[in-house]
Amino acid sequence: MNYWLFKSEPDEYSIDTLANEKNGFGRWDGIRNYQARNLIRDKIAEDDMVFFYHSSCKVPGVAGIAKVVKPAYPDPAQFNPDSKYYDPKSSQDNVRWFCVDLAFVEKFKSVVSLQTLKSIPSLDHMVLLKQGRLSVQPVTKEEWQTIVAAAKQ
DNA sequence: GCCAACGTTGGC
DNA sequence: GCCAACGTTGGC
Numbered sequence: 173m174n175y176w177l178f179k180s181e182p183d184e185y186s187i188d189t190l191a192n193e194k195n196g197f198g199r200w201d202g203i204r205n206y207q208a209r210n211l212i213r214d215k216i217a218e219d220d221m222v223f224f225y226h227s228s229c230k231v232p233g234v235a236g237i238a239k240v241v242k243p244a245y246p247d248p249a250q251f252n253p254d255s256k257y258y259d260p261k262s263s264q265d266n267v268r269w270f271c272v273d274l275a276f277v278e279k280f281k282s283v284v285s286l287q288t289l290k291s292i293p294s295l296d297h298m299v300l301l302k303q304g305r306l307s308v309q310p311v312t313k314e315e316w317q318t319i320v321a322a323a324k325q
Numbered sequence: 326g327c328c329a330a331c332g333t334t335g336g337c
Numbered sequence: 338g339c340c341a342a343c344g345t346t347g348g349c
Contacts, residue, residue, distance in 0.1 A: 181347090228348080286348080304331090
């Protein structure tokens with residue numbers, strides 16, 4: 173079982189949005205970056221655990237936990253001309269983009285802010301702090317446990 | 326709103 | 338295959 177961090181702008185889709193999904197899961201679509209695509213297509217499996225990160229907002233940071241309930245499948249938005257995620261270069265027999273389904277697990281009492289993450293020395297090498305822009309990224313077990321512990325304080 | 330740090334595109 | 342121009346992300 174592996175750990176990941178997924179970023180979302182809470183104005184678009186927040187941990188509360190996921191928690192309130194009627195069917196109990198939400199589709200994580202709209203990934204249009206090859207590095208992120210390769211991770212979800214090739215590495216992310218059912219039951220993997222995900223930190224839900226809020227970006228581009230007042231207090232950026234980890235807002236809670238989700239879980240992968242369906243591994244990678246073709247993102248329908250790439251075929252939909254009305255979607256902002258439409259990709260004319262994609263086709264059914266040449267699928268470019270993939271999505272996964274996530275289920276809500278837990279919302280932290282308060283966001284573990286980016287500022288807090290930066291202040292924890294053992295997180296120095298986190299991808300989040302090294303490569304700020306990647307929207308889907310791996311988290312080590314140690315990093316996972318450190319951040320969960322910080323959330324419980 | 327600014328801007329650094331990327332990623333992508335397309336001419337050559 | 339190089340690289341300039343452009344686009345995007347995301348913290349501040």
